[in-house]
Amino acid sequence: MAGRAATSSAKWARDFLLKRVSPNPLGGAIRNCSSSSSTPKVPHFSKKGRILTGATIGLAIAGGAYVSTADEATFCGWLFSATKVVNPLFALLDAEFAHKLAVTAASRGWVPREKRPDPQILGLEVWGRKFSNPIGLAAGFDKNAEATEGLLGLGFGFVEVGSVTPVPQEGNPKPRIFRLREDGAIINRCGFNSEGIVVVAKRLGAQHGKRMLAETSGTSSSPSDEAKPGGKSGPGILGVNLGKNKTSEDAAADYVQGVHNLSQYADYLVINVSSPNTAGLRMLQGRKQLKDLVKKVQAARDEMQWGDDGPPPLLVKIAPDLSRGELEDIAAVALALKLDGLIISNTTVSRPDPVSNNPVATETGGLSGKPLFNLSTNMLREMYTLTRGKIPLIGCGGVSSGEDAYKKIRAGATLVQLYTGFAYGGPALIPQIKEELVSCLERDGFKSIQEAIGADHR
Numbered sequence: 001m002a003g004r005a006a007t008s009s010a011k012w013a014r015d016f017l018l019k020r021v022s023p024n025p026l027g028g029a030i031r032n033c034s035s036s037s038s039t040p041k042v043p044h045f046s047k048k049g050r051i052l053t054g055a056t057i058g059l060a061i062a063g064g065a066y067v068s069t070a071d072e073a074t075f076c077g078w079l080f081s082a083t084k085v086v087n088p089l090f091a092l093l094d095a096e097f098a099h100k101l102a103v104t105a106a107s108r109g110w111v112p113r114e115k116r117p118d119p120q121i122l123g124l125e126v127w128g129r130k131f132s133n134p135i136g137l138a139a140g141f142d143k144n145a146e147a148t149e150g151l152l153g154l155g156f157g158f159v160e161v162g163s164v165t166p167v168p169q170e171g172n173p174k175p176r177i178f179r180l181r182e183d184g185a186i187i188n189r190c191g192f193n194s195e196g197i198v199v200v201a202k203r204l205g206a207q208h209g210k211r212m213l214a215e216t217s218g219t220s221s222s223p224s225d226e227a228k229p230g231g232k233s234g235p236g237i238l239g240v241n242l243g244k245n246k247t248s249e250d251a252a253a254d255y256v257q258g259v260h261n262l263s264q265y266a267d268y269l270v271i272n273v274s275s276p277n278t279a280g281l282r283m284l285q286g287r288k289q290l291k292d293l294v295k296k297v298q299a300a301r302d303e304m305q306w307g308d309d310g311p312p313p314l315l316v317k318i319a320p321d322l323s324r325g326e327l328e329d330i331a332a333v334a335l336a337l338k339l340d341g342l343i344i345s346n347t348t349v350s351r352p353d354p355v356s357n358n359p360v361a362t363e364t365g366g367l368s369g370k371p372l373f374n375l376s377t378n379m380l381r382e383m384y385t386l387t388r389g390k391i392p393l394i395g396c397g398g399v400s401s402g403e404d405a406y407k408k409i410r411a412g413a414t415l416v417q418l419y420t421g422f423a424y425g426g427p428a429l430i431p432q433i434k435e436e437l438v439s440c441l442e443r444d445g446f447k448s449i450q451e452a453i454g455a456d457h458r
Contacts, residue, residue, distance in 0.1 A: 373398025384412025402436020
């Protein structure tokens with residue numbers, strides 16, 4: 001095993017170095033991130049870029065030397081720990097450029113791959129789908145489904161791509177992403193920048209085809225495969241978050257188009273009606289508007305032909321800035337229409353302390369990260385009560401530790417998502433959160449995630 005691990009890891013290091021120093025791939029990444037469509041503004045590495053490249057190459061060389069004396073699990077742990085050195089260097093880059101670089105890295109396999117199995121205590125079944133752990137990556141990181149395989153390989157139990165709009169759109173003018181490092185927060189006003197349904201469907205279709213080919217060729221078939229966690233994209237569960245175009249006058253038609261084109265590749269679908277960066281979008285959270293919208297989207301999904309697994313579950317993602325009355329309306333619609341789940345929550349337009357004292361807080365847009373934790377968790381707790389625990393809830397907002405995830409679960413979350421915490425903490429945060437979550441469960445005498453869901457209400 002150690003010999004195979006050494007050979008595999010040495011090959012990874014060699015391939016990584018060849019890709020990393022090749023001028024074409026990174027040149028392409030720089031061109032894509034440039035504000036000019038002609039000549040790249042950065043034809044070679046800046047000083048910060050050289051530092052980041054040097055550190056990465058150094059870690060790869062060190063890993064190649066280390067792997068000869070380590071087994072696969074130990075080397076895997078070393079790789080994740082090594083990202084703690086590289087990740088802070090991303091803070092030296094422009095926020096949106098750093099984001100694009102991270103997506104590129106994940107799409108090309110320049111990130112660690114989790115080889116260690118998740119502890120059984122973290123496994124659970126939701127919507128008839130088996131999750132190896134309840135920790136997921138929220139929508140907004142991989143907007144265009146460029147890096148699903150690499151991101152799932154990091155050890156997330158599920159990854160949600162999008163939001164995807166029917167027609168490609170640039171989103172709001174730049175700059176539109178702002179870091180509040182001392183508060184562990186980010187303000188963004190991206191505005192559903194998306195390459196559109198056609199491009200995303202093509203990518204997801206290719207990934208699905210690769211998965212099917214692997215199964216038919218026998219490379220992933222074994223008697224025990226049926227019991228293993230995973231979905232249509234392979235190991236791990238894939239969610240697709242649907243949005244509407246900024247200029248669209250028929251929101252329902254946009255979401256229906258997303259269902260028709262993307263649902264066959266999704267383990268679950270999300271109707272995003274809560275981004276603060278698209279004018280009028282949050283009005284769709286009203287009782288009548290939401291009821292009409294969900295009915296149309298459910299009908300579009302159910303009229304399609306499905307196999308034994310049935311149609312993908314349909315969820316709605318809501319804002320954290322809703323009143324008690326608005327929450328009651330949403331809960332009533334969710335129960336009446338038998339919605340499959342709710343994601344609580346999106347970013348907030350409020351600026352809770354201590355963010356309100358930060359000069360960057362004056363930027364318009366949605367706030368995410370640590371300052372959102374209490375607001376979103378309190379709302380999660382309320383929604384669990386209003387829905388009487390009958391609807392799976394995904395807790396999202398301010399998660400940056402295993403203790404945070406555990407508090408969401410106790411408040412009523414079946415699954416938990418993070419984004420800003422991952423942006424600051426990098427790949428090393430994922431195994432850390434899972435390890436801490438296991439400790440929390442064992443500390444309080446729970447034998448499974450399922451036992452802990454909604455524990456604060458009992």
